[in-house]
Structure formats: C-alpha cells, structure tokens
Amino acid sequence: MAEPATAPLRGAIFDWGGVLTIPMADIVRAWLEADRVDPGSYAAAVRPWLERAYGAGQEDSPVHALERGEVAAEEFEELLAGLLVTVDGAPVPATGLLRRMFAASRVQADMLDLVRQLRAAGVRTGLLSNSWGVRDAYPRHLFGGLFDEVVISGEVGMRKPEERIFRLALARLGLSPGECVFIDDVEGNVAAARALGFAAIHHASPEATRIQLAELFSPWPEPAALAWCAMASARPYPHPSSEARSANMRGNRRTDTGPELALRRALHARGYRYRKDLRLDLPGGVRVRPDIVFTARRVAVFVDGCFWHCCPDHGSRPAANAWYWEPKLRRNVERDRAADAALGEAGWTVVRLWEHESLEAAVAAVIAAVGRPGGGAG
Secondary structure (H helix, E strand, O other): OOOOOOOOOOOOEEEEOOOOOHHHHHHHHHHHHHHHOOOOHHHHHHHHHHHHEEEEEEOHHHHHHHHHHHOHHHHHHHHHHHOOOEEOOOOOOOOOOHHHHOOOOOHHHHHHHHHHHHHHOEEEEEEEEEEOOOHOOOOOOHHHOOOEEEEEEHHHOOOOEEEEEEEEHHHHOOOOOOHEEEOOOOOOHHHHHHHHEEEEEEEOOHHHHHHHHHHHOOOOOOOHHHHHHHHHHHHOOOOOOHHHHHHHHHOOOOOOOOOHHHHHHHHHHHOOOOOOOOOOEEHHHEOOOOOEEEEEOOEEEEEEEOOOOOOOOOOOOOOOHHHHHHHHHHHHHHHHHHHHHHHHHHOOOOEEEEEEOOOHHHHHHHHHHHHOOOOOOO
C-alpha cells in the first residue's frame, strides 16, 4: 500500500525495469529459457549479489559496481558467465550476455499512459533507474514525452537505495521528499524512499499502482485535474450512444482496410513486393506494426484512419462518451509519434498516409520513399 502523503503532492518518480516494463522475473525467465541457462546456476550466482545489493547490510557486490558504472559491462558479463552453465552443462557465452538478458523487456503501455496522464495534469514526473550497463536498453526516444527529469545510476555514479541518488532526483525536479511519490518494484528501494519522507508505492501491477496513486492525489485542491482517477474506477467502458453506432465501431478493421487494400494492389501491379502487417521489434522493447513494410529498403508505410488518428481535416471528436474517446484518441496520436521516432532511430523511413488521400498521391508518396521496384520484399 502507498504511504500517506503529508503535503500536497507535486511530483512522481518512477523506476523503469519492472514498473514501466513487464516484471523483471518474466524478463529474466525468458532469457534463461532462450539461452538454456541452468536456473540453479543463475540463482546460486546472482542471489547473493542481490541480497548484498538490496539487503539490510548493503555490502558491496558486483551489482553495486555495475549499477554505479564503476565496472564495464563486458567485465561484469565475463564474471557472471563464468558462474553459469547451460542445462547441458556447457558454458554460457559472455559476449552480449546483458543484452540477451534484457532482450525480452517490453514496456507496459498502461503504465506509460499513467505517467503521461500525471504529467498532463501538471505533476512533475521523473525517472530514477538502476542500470545494468546496456545504454540502449532504454527507449530514450520516449523520455521527452514522459519525464521532466531522468536519472540513470550508471550515468551519475550512484544507485538506489543510496540517499544521494534520491536527493539528486529531487533536486533536478525542484521538489522536497514530502512533495513527491516514488514508485518501485524493489522493496528495499521503496523503504529507503519512505525513510527520506517520500510517499511510496511498492509496485505490483499497473492497476494496483493506479489505484494507489488515485488515493494519494485525490485530496488535491483541484481534483478535476486528475479526473482520470475517478474515471478509471467509475466508468471502465462506455455505453454506446446507439446500436447503429455500436455496429459501426465493431465493423472497423485494424488491418486490410479499403484504402490499404487499394494501395497494396496498386503497388503490386507496379512490380513492388512487400510484407503486410509485419511486426517490427525495435530497440528498447518497442514493437510496431506498419501496414506495409519494405524490409530491404527499410521503409514502413502506415495508412491512418481519419477518425482513429485525428486527421486535421476530417477527424472528429465524438460528443457522446467524450471522457472515454478523447484520451483514447490522444493516446493513438502519441503512439504514432513514438512509433515514428523509434523507427527513425532504427534507420527506417516512415511514410504516413491519410485514408482520404487519393490513390495516385499515396502511390507516389510510397514510390518516392522506396525508389524503383526490385526483387524481394522491397
């Protein structure tokens, strides 16, 4: 449960792994299975390190050095790999071990939405994360839309649960401990923050954290600023304004829409080959499904519906159930921008087309990005 706030809260500081991503246990379990690492050898090696890193004694361990950036990732990988074996008794490759360990990490969309909602309500938001040596393990292209300040342990030479790193995060946000809530999935970090005067939440699930944040922020002088807290519990899903409208919404397709089919046929007739609705796994755990993908040319094409993606010319705001539709449509647009940024950072060219655009204009835009037709998928 959250520790009650003693003053009006103005800020929220979030951990990354296990809070804004899927649980760390799931991430590590996926790596153990993928690399066929013997779980017993992993537990025997890492459990003592973690107990020393986050236990009451706070004795130094290799985890301390890695999280503070005092040891290179490659050195830590060699050390850990030397203590591991596969289920067949073979050695575990050291090179790239940390990257493989966190390869299954995926962001929790519900939690990212929660951070955005807090920030949109005027709450100062921060990230405070203990890093394990892999710089591109974070989807940094998302940070600008999520956080006012970011503190990552390996970049500042200190780590949670050290008091000094909490003080640094607070100083950057311009807040005192009593004005801030801290959210983490490690009990030792939560206890340290609480001892400093933070309101603190031991994260177990997105829903539980949302409820506890609603309890903490509800006494604010302007509770309407966080009306989403009440919406989350009082109105979980909207009632359709009419059966006809409900049938219309059910008929909307995620893929193979009319404009998309017409564009694919036109491109195919001109000799272009592509993949459709292909999932792209990008750095930082970002997953994107463009409507049309030219893999060899690294071009991703989206045919966006005017309603669902808020077309400036034809997008409309539903009068009924506005409390539901406005944040949902806003999240669609934010997700589009995040996908564009992630694709761009990964070296892809993004082509976004509105469903109302003429087929000729859409084909011309794709050809301009792809170039002349060639063999294979683009």
